[in-house]
Amino acid sequence: MAAGIIMKAGIRKFFTMKQEGIGVVEIILILVILIGLVLIFKDQLTAIVNNIFQSITGDVTTIIN
Secondary structure (H helix, E strand, O other): OHHHHHHHHHHHHHHHOOOOOOOHHHHHHHHHHHHHHHHHOHHHHHHHHHHHHHHHHHHHHHHHO
16 A cells, blocks of 8 residues: 555656756657658658749749749
């Protein structure tokens, strides 16, 4: 019974303590995930960017002419 009360208090303390800012580990983890996603979807991202630039170029030539 006492162990349960101590555990509840510990869990409550963990979730209510204030955490300030973002640590270096979190930033590195986010960067690793982003780089991994870019590497996985490189072909798809390149195709999307090329389509966007072709659309912009086509629209500009239509406006100029």
